Amino acid sequence: MVVNPEPADPRIPLDDRPPGPRNTPGCWIVTSLTAFIVFVLVIVGLFLPPINLYDRMFGPKFVPLAEPGESLTTTDQGFRLVAAAPSDDFGANLSAIGLRDYVANDGSTQEWIPTTRSAVPYYLALQSPVYSIETNGDTPDALVYSINIPGNAPERDLLDLYGWQDETQAWEFIPAQVVDNRLEATTDELYQHVALFQAAPDTPRVVISYDVSQVLNADTANLATVVAPAGLQPTLDGKIIGSLAPGFDTNNGYLVMPIIRDFADPRALDTTTANTILGNRTLRNEHASGIAQLASVGGYDGVFIDYRGLSEDQRDNFSTFISDLGQRMDTLGLLLGVVVPAAENVDGVWQTGAYDWRAIGKGADIVQIDMGLDPETYTPGETQLVEAMLRWGIREMNRYKITLGLTAQSVREFEGAFTTIGYDAALAGMGNVVVEAPNVSETGSIEPGSEIRAYLDGLQANAGVDTIINAPYIDYLNADETPRARIWLTTGDALRYRMDMTIPFALGGVAFEDMLSNDLAQDVYAAVEDYRTQIPSAPSPTDLALRWSVESANGLVDEITTGLREDLIITLEAPDGNYAVNVAVVGIGQEANQSVRSGAAVALFQPTPTPTPPPTATPTPTPTVTPTPAPIIPTAGSTGGGFSAVAPAAGSIGDFALGGHVHNVSGAAIGAMQRSGMTWMKKQIRFYPGYDASDAIAFVGQAHAAGFKALVGTVGNPADVAAGGEAYLREFANWLGAIAASGADAIEVWNEPNIDREWPRNQISGGGYVNMLRLAYQSIKSANGSTIVIGAAPSPTGAENAYPGQVVNDNNWLRQVVDAGGLNYMDCLGMHYNEGAVPPTATSGDPRGDNYYTRYLSLFLNEHWNIIGGQRPICITELGYLTPEGYPALPSFWAWGQNTTVAQQAAWLAGAASLLSNSGKAQMMIVWNIDFTLYASDPQGGYAIIRPDGSCPACDALAAAR
Template sequence: MAVNDPETGNLKPSALSRVADHFREFGEWLAVGNWVYGAIALLVIGALLLPPISLPQRLHLTGYTPLNAANPSVSHPDGITIRVHPGENVSLRVRLDSVPQAIFMQGAAGSDLKAALAAIPPVLQVKSPFYRIQTGSRTAGPATIEVAIPNDAEPWETLDLYTWTGTAWEWVGGTLDREREALIARVDRLPSSVVVMQTLPVVPAIGTVAPGEAVSGPAASLLTQVMLPGLYLGADGMLIGKPPTPPSGSPEALLLVGNRPTGQPLNRALLEDLLANPEVQARHIAEVVAHAAGYAGVTLNYEGVTPEQKDAFSAFVAALAEALHAQNLRLEVMVPAPSRADSGWDPGGYDWAALGRAADALVFPLPDNPTAYAEGGAVPSLMEWAVGQVGRYKLRAAVSSLSADSGPDGVRYVGLEEALAPFGQVQPPAESSVQPGQEVVFALVGQVTSITPMESAGTYAIAYRTGQGESRTVWLGTPSFLARKLDWALRYHLGGVVVHDLLSPGNMPGVAEAVDGYRVAAGLSQPTTLEVVWKVEGPRTAEERVTLTQPEFRWKAPETAGTYTVSAAIAGVSRGAAQVNVVAPTPT
């Protein structure tokens, strides 16, 4: 059948005729044996489209969910959600799959995951499915990963997210959200997989700072490392000060480099110059590496980094770490305590995540106030935030074994004798001579205004008023308080602790035993109960112990006449003595 062409007026085949002609030509092509090639082509196309090749999926054409401001999240029924922030103008295409935990642990999930199973470190235990995360977009982040906490995964505070890179397991993180019962990790780039791991405790590193003193004493044998100060940041990137001599043998010695010599104000200009001038920074890194010879590594303690200097400081630490690692030396970085914020914790100018990636360890201080260690206090919150920023095995919690004296000017650490000084001395009785059988009250007269036992922390809060009228509080450095501080590091499976002042002679007896209990994971020691020990010496002797909160001593004068000396001591520290004369009874 033909129709007129409106442009030429000539007859032309209709569409139906043209289709019939094509089928006739195709039939003739098949008749001469070409059908074999067509069948092969169809088989090849089918093989490319169907598993295991699944070419459309490999080309990211099917099975991917677009994530953007209009559709910010995608979830998998096995318990994982990927989310982008609507305000960040991020556009991703994500596909989620999972391998059940049982199949993964049996090694039945394919040869690639058999290698992953064999490479799991002994300190990690798989607690979830093996989640696969595929991205079909040019970018893979930033995004947030939220994984539901699986059953049989207690304690929750020791859970982490890990990814298998194809050659090794790497820490992803994951901040615990107890209300959502999930681990939530903010990542710059989505990993290809994620697994919930239960972490196990490791043999902890135990360090201290030893400023110019011998590493000796009852606690010295417990140390695995000691940090030796003496060098500080100077002008033009040079180091100033006296290099300490590393001790031979164990514990390993780390060179402690700071930017504020003891007792001097912080020179911010030196730090600004270091972070802004590449030549100064290169010179400084070379100086640090050169002076680190003979040590196991370097501990960096640079104070005063501002939020505006955060990225520059992180880049400097990364460069220093690279230079030290090239010489087989470690780098540990001390950071100040983050401040409490409405949204959690604010580290100021110190990017914990970036510093943790570069350094071998990150040392952060725990609070001095005993109330922070109660359930629901600041320490549990700080710990949960910290292990979401840096791998817990890289974290070192820093505490002091001394007592802490707190006032308007901040906190300073004091020895036991100074901590007990507000109790004053034994006050002589109003009468220097007493009759046999007469009751005499002895008391400590000083500056103490209140004594509060803090049983949950195992210490005492001693409030006192100075001679200038300033109100201050001493939190006594009892062994049980130190044990409770260290227990939080053990509870969260941190890589270790730094116990400042551990070698100081001002420590209370029993401090070394508290550290040893942490080392062997022996649990908390019994609370330290402090008493005032009153002794009576003279023709008749006596001893009586009273609680620290009620330190008065009521003494009944004996029948034996003579001069008696009554003394008091707290934790072995003398609080003085007073004399009283018991007169002979008058004959009747």
């Protein structure tokens, strides 16, 4: 549409036209006010986020750190913040306040200083400027904090990086490793202030845990700042079962923190349960909740978690579990302790497997690191294992949480493997006292003024001291003087040196799991007490020596000290009477630690004049038997460790266990055993692949119903062992576990595996047997921690040279077991003695000759005892005397027993029980046998104490010995 302009009407005067609009003052005011408001809003908007004009003009200058690697450094170059992950809009501004200014500032210029300064723990001392961090935008998932170590700072091993959190109003430890001359930390936490602090040693904690079979005593409790009774284990449904070890008191001056373990015995871990719980989020949460409730309801100060052998793929889950549990415990005001294995250095990198030290250290209050057993790793030096690991460890978690898990026992070293051993047991390999004299009367006495020689009948040994680590040791030697094994003796000095490794790193303290062991060096307790109270030590490592004593009924007659390998040669000038020659292994100048070996008795009497009879007719001479001179009788030492100074009365079996091997659980067998005073019943059950354990389980029930403890002897077929390999061993172990679960009181794992009748030919070795024993032990203990595991008794034989590949001598086979670590997987060592043809006290006179020790009970026992160094008791699971009385003559192979009578069998069995119960070495004797009747090429019936006519003379003899 076109619009044409319309001209004005010329007929209307100009003055009469309507007035147009006028610019009044009110319009200008509104316009100006509107414009001003808009202007103000624009200005205010410029000063508000996201523009923040004021801050951009006059406030902190935020440097963008959006990409990984972008960094910002303080003007003094002392601190650098680095982005380690991307962020869209993160920026930071750094500032610093010097150490002196921070200490002196009253808060008038920096309001945050008084609050942060008053929150510094008493054991920390500021060593750097305090660096403040202001940020904007979203914090990246990872930041690197890098702070210079001042040139005038003290020992850098005591420097830690701490960060202040406004949210918690506390300084928090930041894990940081040393890189060149800086401490660098990578974390997802954003701190408002960071600084270096010097750590000072605090009062050390002493954590003492103990097993459910032990009772906390007053002496041990007095050492502890934390007591951790065991007895609790997790279940597959996430719950906790068990009962705590007794003896603790929640109001006795120490913290009580029950320890929850995935094992009853550390040699038999139940890894399945813990791994199952950790792998399931619901179970994991329920488990953490249940533990926190247990600690709270029980009135404890906290708990320890000791889950060993976790699968490495559970690393993150275990860390999450500890973090969750730690938060729950914090909420309740309770403590959380965690036990972890030592770190391993692999190609220069420290690895901790399933146990993330950094995450665990953040969630827990106490972290117990179970250290290795090798004493030489404590040698000082930056490249030495313990020192290097601790230097790395204090950068991963708060040093005050770190607790060194040590052993108070001595340590046996063989071919690079280390096992714990008691102090007396460590020295048991030296043997016991033997006394020789040139002129011994028919009654076994010697004349006053006679010279005697006394010596120890064990292994040759050399002693020494590693003065760098304050550790005495003893090297046991083979017959050719070559080294066999080294025993590191844990004396008080040796232990104090290891405990003092905590001091230069200002660690939290030490922990022990074996402080209630009854075979520690005598000065160990004093050393721990001095460490706890920080009384300086004065180490005096010393050589070992033998301290001999000759004693009479009235007391000490003489005392002499010789070198460790010296015999005692003396002339006995003393009144008539009975004397004892005793010896203790001592440290020169450090006699508090002594190990008393079994001594020997000496009868000292003047010969009695024989009056000359009046002449009589000389009868026809008749042959007479020349009496065998009575041997000098071994007796127990007088004081200290080892065996009791006063032996039990002859014939007293005491706590010594007596039992019998039955063919059938019949009324006759039960009656004979009850009549004999036996408390154990043994039966041998053979394992076949694919068969269940019902036969063995039935026997256990029968034995218990008859009132006996059940010992199940087990064995399989050599051909199955050879063909089945590892799978067979595992199936056999599972079978044993089922027997243990049924309530078996003891299981002997296999039978005489040193001969090819029971083990594959050309594969016989103690090491091979230990592979079986290890799996068996773990299965048995996992099923029933109370079941006694008895290591297989070797067949008594010395025929390996005559039958190579078919036989290994019992002593050589047993040495192989010990060297392979087999003692770690048994509670008792089995022994069979069934070829005796002489009384149990005899040491010579066997009709076959004296060419092998297995023919004499005491020599056989001592051989086995010395080989194992007294580290385990001996269980004689077969002991019998063969007699053909009531049967036909014995086959030629068994003819050595032809002259033994039933009366001798009875007397010798009773004598054997008395000898073994008094030996201090044997824990059990099972009579072989009770009721067998087979009498052919293997005359088992000849060993039976129930004779063919139904009589049992041995029953009464054994009963009389009790």
